[in-house]
Amino acid sequence: MTDTPARLLNLLSLLQTPREWPGSELAERLNVSPRTIRRDIDRLRDLGYPVEASRGAVGGYRLVAGSAMPPLLLDDEEAVAIAVGLRAGAGHAIEGMEEASVRALAKLEQVLPSRLRHRVTTLQAATIPLTRGDGASIDPRTLTAIAGAASGRERLRFGYRAGDGTETNRLVEPHRLVSTGWRWYLVAYDLEREDWRTFRVDRVSEPFATGARFTPRELAADSGAELLKSTMSRANGQEHEVDVEFEAPASFVAARLPSYLGVPVATDDDGAEGGDGNGRCRLRTRSQDSIEWLGLRLALVDCEFTVHGPDALVSYMSELGARLTRSVPPPPA
Secondary structure (H helix, E strand, O other), X not given: OOOXXXXXXXXXXXXXXXOOEOHHHHHHHHOOOHHHHHHHHHHHHHOOOOEEEOOOOOOOEEEOOOOOOOOOOOOHHXXXXXXXXXXXXHOOOOOOOHHHHHHHHHHHHHHOXXXXXXXXXXXXXXXXXXXXXXXXXXXXXXXHHHHHHHHHOEEEEEEEEOOOOOEEEEEEEEEEEEEOOOXXXXXXXXXOOOEEEEEEHHHEEEEEEEEEEOOOOOOOOOOHHHHHHHHHHHHHOOOEEEEEEEOOOHHHHHOOOOHHHOOOEEEOOOOOEOOOOOOOXXXXXXXXXXXXXXXXXHHOOOOOEEEEEOHHHHHHHHHHHHHHHHOOOOOOO
């Protein structure tokens, strides 16, 4: 094999299998001399691949964890499996992984051969996603089209259906996709309205990048998530000051609440902040969610808790508890 780039790719493919390769076996596989293998190993190291060598009769080469993530070579089956998994992550299957899943999926599908893209779509069509809350189902292709335009700084055109059913066409400079845990939103600068806007992605249709590049504008908030929160607050006209104390460690509670609600703080037995975090914690946050939705999310944490505020939430939880108690038939005499 005299084609150096092709030989390096084949060598990298072999090293990515979880085993140690003797230099003689690599040389035999690639039909080159052991000296050539040593030079190729040095080339891979120069490219950032952490190849470790061990000496001795059973010594050889293997890839190890490095300080940065190098490019990976995937076979067809691996590429399909990863694409399907990323689509599931983009569809809210994994709390906190939605945005990263969309970014990775956009990169992968950009280079995925058509035959593999067809297999991914076929597998996706044969599965039924289990969505959380009232989240609408979104075609992953819509998410990847928007993510690709945002990362490439290309203006995006799409159809949009407002809450009252009005259909419009929008031309925007996309900034960021934001997941609230059950819905996707696009934060973008609307060129026709000359202002920042947020769009529910389940109401977006036929998005496509125009190819026109743009220079990012200064965002009217600290982040896309903050802009979305302020927009939702204005739309709802109400924001709740939530104060809840949990009889469980902060790590346990945080893993069972949407990340946008914030992080609970460990408390001591008297309720003061700064406890060891082994027994209880307290969450103080602001939320534009409905009182009913907040109540259900707190109940799903599956531990003892006390609601200190707001008063509307305290009243709702009391009514909900009484209703649930009445729903259980009394035990037989």
